[in-house]
Each structure stands twice: as structure tokens, then as C-alpha cells.
Amino acid sequence: MKKLFVLMLTIVLSLGLSTLAFGEGVLKVATEAGFMPFEYVGAETGELLGFDMDLIRAVGEVLGLDVTIDNISWDGLIPALLNNNYDAVIAGVTITPERQASVNFSDPYFESVLTIVTKANAANITSLQDLTGQTAAVQISTTGDFVASDLQDEGGLKSVSRYDTVPDAMQAVIIGAAHAVIVDLPVAEAYLQANPSVPLKAAGAVSANEYYGIAVNKNNVELLEQVNSALDTLKQNGTYDAIYAKWFGLN
Amino acid sequence: MDFRWDLVWSSLPTLLTGAKLTVQLTAVSVFFGIILGTFAGIARITKGPLKVLSAAYIDVIRGTPLLVQTFLIFYGLPSLIRRPIPAYVAAIVALSINSGAYVGEIVRSGIQSIDRGQWEAAASLGHSRSQTMGYIILPQAFRRILPPLGNEFIALLKDSSLVSVIALEELVRKGQIIIGRTFRPFEVWLAVALIYFVMTFTVSRFVNLLERRVAPES
Numbered sequence: 014m015k016k017l018f019v020l021m022l023t024i025v026l027s028l029g030l031s032t033l034a035f036g037e038g039v040l041k042v043a044t045e046a047g048f049m050p051f052e053y054v055g056a057e058t059g060e061l062l063g064f065d066m067d068l069i070r071a072v073g074e075v076l077g078l079d080v081t082i083d084n085i086s087w088d089g090l091i092p093a094l095l096n097n098n099y100d101a102v103i104a105g106v107t108i109t110p111e112r113q114a115s116v117n118f119s120d121p122y123f124e125s126v127l128t129i130v131t132k133a134n135a136a137n138i139t140s141l142q143d144l145t146g147q148t149a150a151v152q153i154s155t156t157g158d159f160v161a162s163d164l165q166d167e168g169g170l171k172s173v174s175r176y177d178t179v180p181d182a183m184q185a186v187i188i189g190a191a192h193a194v195i196v197d198l199p200v201a202e203a204y205l206q207a208n209p210s211v212p213l214k215a216a217g218a219v220s221a222n223e224y225y226g227i228a229v230n231k232n233n234v235e236l237l238e239q240v241n242s243a244l245d246t247l248k249q250n251g252t253y254d255a256i257y258a259k260w261f262g263l264n
Numbered sequence: 265m266d267f268r269w270d271l272v273w274s275s276l277p278t279l280l281t282g283a284k285l286t287v288q289l290t291a292v293s294v295f296f297g298i299i300l301g302t303f304a305g306i307a308r309i310t311k312g313p314l315k316v317l318s319a320a321y322i323d324v325i326r327g328t329p330l331l332v333q334t335f336l337i338f339y340g341l342p343s344l345i346r347r348p349i350p351a352y353v354a355a356i357v358a359l360s361i362n363s364g365a366y367v368g369e370i371v372r373s374g375i376q377s378i379d380r381g382q383w384e385a386a387a388s389l390g391h392s393r394s395q396t397m398g399y400i401i402l403p404q405a406f407r408r409i410l411p412p413l414g415n416e417f418i419a420l421l422k423d424s425s426l427v428s429v430i431a432l433e434e435l436v437r438k439g440q441i442i443i444g445r446t447f448r449p450f451e452v453w454l455a456v457a458l459i460y461f462v463m464t465f466t467v468s469r470f471v472n473l474l475e476r477r478v479a480p481e482s
Binding site: 088091092095111112115116150153154158174175176177181184185188189190 | 338339342343347348349350351429430431433437440441443444445447449
């Protein structure tokens with residue numbers, strides 16, 4: 014009985030501990046893989062793919078670090094960084110003053126903009142004002158959420174439905190639970206391209222440009238400098254352009 | 265460690281609006297859950313097709329996660345009935361159906377816990393089966409199912425947090441929204457936990473009071 018207990022304890026502990034990464038030379042990265050083409054789970058391999066994933070792996074290569082990436086929930090990314098569960102977050106995170114109050118961002122690595130996704134048969138929408146009196150679906154705590162929330166406070170939107178992932182928000186429009194999704198334009202385009210049968214369409218840009226950065230704990234100034242210098246290297250040696258071309262075509 | 269009590273206090277007003285929805289969802293779902301569960305529980309001890317139907321309902325609902333049931337109703341059902349289901353309605357339906365299955369088992373066990381001799385005694389006095397059930401068995405069973413029913417109420421109150429995934433801004437989702445702007449999970453989740461505890465504690469005290477009111481079995 015006692016032997017059995019010890020054996021089971023050993024099994025449980027080894028199973029539990031094997032998932033923890035130890036040691037030097039590892040860059041522990043967190044992302045939220047519902048944000049194609051920046052980060053998503055590959056259909057065949059289950060591997061994390063996308064522009065961000067290639068970029069952070071290239072950063073790791075420049076720095077001589079093994080990159081491990083975990084796919085966690087969007088609203089847990091920055092808290093996990095603050096707890097030092099991870100060294101860095103790359104998840105199409107827009108650099109905002111509010112977020113900068115909590116974490117440091119690398120130099121911007123991508124320029125993005127918001128768009129509006131509606132049913133394909135909906136009236137044409139060209140600006141946020143066209144959404145007056147309607148319900149917007151957004152991913153919780155994204156810039157799309159912040160824009161929608163401000164719009165609602167100003168009396169423009171009737172309500173804002175906040176979902177955990179972008180695909181959930183898209184699905185809400187498909188089933189008629191919301192009128193429109195406010196989301197990053199490249200993500201909307203990739204979603205529509207990957208799901209040609211969905212009855213959705215995207216408008217053009219509806220907001221000011223925003224910039225994605227790699228987030229690092231404020232206490233980890235050394236890593237921030239390393240990441241920035243690695244980004245510089247990748248831009249100079251053509252790797253950045255190659256990754257960009259791979260995911261977005263030629264610049 | 266820097267713990268910001270001011271953040272706990274300042275997030276309370278927003279969290280309380282979420283708690284209001286939590287209470288609403290729970291109260292409405294418990295109401296429907298008790299109705300559903302009473303029927304299911306009684307059907308469970310009949311003979312014939314009703315028994316099979318009720319057993320299937322209870323087994324399927326208890327055997328699948330509430331989260332999956334919520335997704336099925338909110339995302340799946342609209343494509344079947346070809347019209348959207350508001351998130352609030354989907355949540356009430358999911359929570360009620362789920363709760364009904366558990367209440368069904370509580371009701372069944374409550375009824376079966378009443379001595380069989382009572383059925384025989386009632387029959388010998390000329391009561392029909394439904395009279396016996398309504399006047400003799402159920403009133404006694406009610407007293408016994410009150411404590412597990414209270415547990416179920418509390419469980420549902422906590423489980424209602426799952427419907428945050430369909431964009432209902434109940435207590436947990438309000439907490440997430442605040443964290444998304446402040447990045448202070450410890451303070452906010454502590455405030456959320458505190459509010460849940462106040463709610464569940466109130467319910468359990470209330471159930472205790474009710475138990476004493478319906479005369480203790482001693």
C-alpha cells in the first residue's frame with residue numbers, strides 16, 4: 014500500500030513537473046493564438062504559427078535563446094508577465110499608454126489599424142459612426158474593445174459584447190447576436206481568407222494607426238534592450254522582410 | 265508586496281453591477297430548474313416512457329459540461345432554428361436545463377427516502393397514488409431536499425460565471441474587464457471572491473433559516 018502510494022506520488026509529481034521549463038538560455042513567451050495571421054494553431058500539426066511566432070523565434074535565434082511559446086488566454090497575458098510566469102508576450106499587442114503603465118514594450122514591429130466586420134448582406138459601413146444604435150462584438154480588452162466602449166459611452170453604440178477570442182466575436186455576428194466586429198484589419202482579412210464560406214465582409218480602416226510591440230516585464234530592462242537590438246538586426250539582415258513577405262505578401 | 269486596497273474599493277461599483285446580473289441569472293434559473301427538476305424527479309420514479317425520458321435528460325445533462333451546453337445553445341441552436349438567441353436567454357436556458365437535471369436527482373432521492381410504508385398506509389386509507397404523492401410524500405420529501413437544494417442554489421450561483429464566455433457581463437466578466445485595464449488581477453479577483461462569498465453565505469444562511477422554519481425532523 015505504502016509502495017503504491019509512493020509510486021503514484023512519483024508519477025503525479027513527474028507528470029506535473031515535466032511541464033515546467035527550467036534553466037538558463039530559454040526565452041519563455043506567452044501568446045493568445047486566436048489572432049491569425051499573427052498567431053494561430055496550425056490545423057495539421059497543432060504548432061503555433063504566424064507572423065509573431067516566426068518573429069519571436071527569429072529574435073530567440075539572434076539572442077541564442079531557446080524559445081518556448083505557450084498559448085494562454087488574452088486577458089491573462091499581461092498579468093502572467095507581471096507575475097514573471099513569462100519573459101515576454103507577443104500577441105499582436107498594441108502599444109497603449111495604459112499598458113505602458115504596467116509593462117515595457119519593444120520598439121514597434123508592426124503597424125496596424127482597426128476595421129469593421131459585418132454580415133456580407135449588411136448595408137455598407139465605412140466609419141464607426143455607421144454603427145450608431147448597433148451592437149458591436151469585440152475581443153475583451155483589445156483596442157477594438159476600447160474603441161467600442163468609448164463609442165458606447167458617447168452614445169454611439171447601443172451595446173458592446175465582449176468575447177474571449179476574435180473567432181468567438183466573428184461567430185456572434187454570424188449567428189446574429191451582434192451587428193459588427195471591431196477588430197484589427199489584418200486579422201479580419203486573414204479570417205475571411207481562411208473561412209471563405211462565412212457570410213461576412215470587412216470594411217476598410219476605421220481608426221488611427223496603432224503599433225504592435227513585444228511586451229516585457231518592467232524589471233527586465235536587459236531583456237528589453239536585447240529584444241530591441243535583435244529586432245534591429247532582423248530588420249537589417251532582411252529576415253524581418255522575409256517573414257513579412259511570407260505572411261502579408263510583398264511590402 | 266504592494267497591494268492596492270483602493271483598487272479593491274474602486275472596482276466594487278462596477279463589480280456590483282455584474283453581481284446583480286449574476287443574482288438575476290441564478291434566481292431565474294433556479295426557479296425554472298426547480299420546476300424542471302420536480303417534474304424530472306417525479307418522472308424518474310414512474311414506470312414507462314416518462315421514466316426513460318427523464319433518466320435520459322438527467323444522464324445527458326449531468327454527463328456533459330455546462331460550458332459545452334452553453335456553447336451549444338448560444339452558437340449551435342441559432343443555425344438550427346434560423347434565428348439568433350440573445351445571450352441572456354441562452355444563458356437562462358443553459359443554466360435552467362443544467363440545474364433541472366441536478367434538482368431532478370435531488371427530488372428523486374428525496375421522494376425515495378420516504379419510507380415505503382407510507383405509500384401502503386395511504387393506499388389502505390383509500391388515497392390514490394397522486395393524492396399520496398401530493399399530500400403525503402412530497403411535503404415530507406421537501407423537508408429533506410431543502411439542504412441539498414440549498415447546495416444546488418449555491419453551486420449554480422458560482423457556475424453562472426461560466427456564461428461570461430457568451431459575452432454576458434456578470435461578476436467574473438466585469439472582473440476581467442477591470443483587469444484588462446488595470447492589470448491588477450490579485451486585487452480584482454479578491455474583490456470578486458469577496459462578493460461571491462457574501463452572496464453564497466447569504467443564501468446558505470437563508471436556507472438554514474428556512475430549514476428551521478419547516479420544522480426540524482427530530
